[in-house]
Amino acid sequence: MPDDLDMPPAEALVEAQRLLDADRPFHAHEVLEAVWKAAPESERELWRGLAQVAVGITHLRRGNARGAESLLSRAADRIVPYQEAPPYGIDVRGIVRQARDLTREPHDGPITLRLSTD
Numbered sequence: 001m002p003d004d005l006d007m008p009p010a011e012a013l014v015e016a017q018r019l020l021d022a023d024r025p026f027h028a029h030e031v032l033e034a035v036w037k038a039a040p041e042s043e044r045e046l047w048r049g050l051a052q053v054a055v056g057i058t059h060l061r062r063g064n065a066r067g068a069e070s071l072l073s074r075a076a077d078r079i080v081p082y083q084e085a086p087p088y089g090i091d092v093r094g095i096v097r098q099a100r101d102l103t104r105e106p107h108d109g110p111i112t113l114r115l116s117t118d
Contacts, residue, residue, distance in 0.1 A: 005034040009043075009088050013115050020054065023110045025061060029054035043087060049078030050090070050115070053099050057111050065106045072099040089116040 007015065012035045019028035029051050036047030052075035059068035076099040079092050086092040091114055098113060 005031065006038065007031075007034070009035055009039070009047075013088055013090070016050075016054065017115050020057075020111075020113050020115070023061070025054045025057040025111075029058060045078050046082045046087070046090070046092075049075045050095070052078065053095060053113070056099065056102070057113065060102065060106050060111065068106055069103045072103045076100050076103075091115065091117045 012031050016028040016031045019025070019031065032047055032051035032054055036044060036051050039047045052071050056068045056071035056075060059065075059071060076096045080096055082090070083092045083096065094114060094117075102111070
């Protein structure tokens with residue numbers, strides 16, 4: 001991923017989903033992190049939390065269950081406030097549920113995560 005990655009949120013969600021579907025969660029994290037850094041203040045914590053979910057999955061895939069649990073838990077807490085009115089069709093409730101499930105029952109195989117309800 002280029003250091004100066006700049007794409008609109010809807011496009012970034014499509015790209016991050018493509019990367020997650022290809023079992024490349026760290027690369028998805030980089031896409032989501034780029035949006036987080038460019039997002040308006042009102043959305044910054046949402047994008048930061050989404051990036052943390054992706055890097056939490058990266059930790060799971062690398063066998064670091066403890067690091068994954070910490071990141072996934074923080075990520076879920078960070079994005080919960082967006083559940084009532086999620087922007088861009090983001091499935092905040094589903095992501096929170098799955099992040100919390102993964103903290104309780106981590107596994108080392110590919111993880112299917114849907115970022116949006118579209």
